[in-house]
Amino acid sequence: MVSTTATPTAPLSPAAADALRSLELRVTALRYRDAAEHCQAASAASDFDGCLAAQDEMAMCRCQLEAAGRLDLIEVAS
Template identity: 80%
Template sequence: MSAPTAPLSPAAAAALASLELRVTAVRYLDAADHCRALAASADFDGCLAAQDEMRMCRCQLEAAGRLDLIGGAS
């Protein structure tokens, strides 16, 4: 059994949430780059998978009001 841990402070929780959103933005931008490369090589099935990742990340950022992290209006 693990020892109980203290809850995160509000500042730590906010920092963690910000980090998670920034990681999501990086995943979106990586998927966009990957999709462009796949489209250039005519791998359209792979491009669809990359677009699915982009869509998921965009939805998470939109829900958090942080589309600005990927160059979109928030």
């Protein structure tokens, strides 16, 4: 049987929290670029559902980056 007792952990230092947030935003930017490439390929293959799904992913990533003030990561002027 697996124990479900929570193990207490120390909070992250401010520097570690900043580094983690920066990494999260860079991964979001990578997901945006991957979705853009997928959308382009899906469009070329007339895969409209695939293109729409990729556009949804791009929109979600863009919203996250915009909220963080980091549209520069996907080369969009803010």
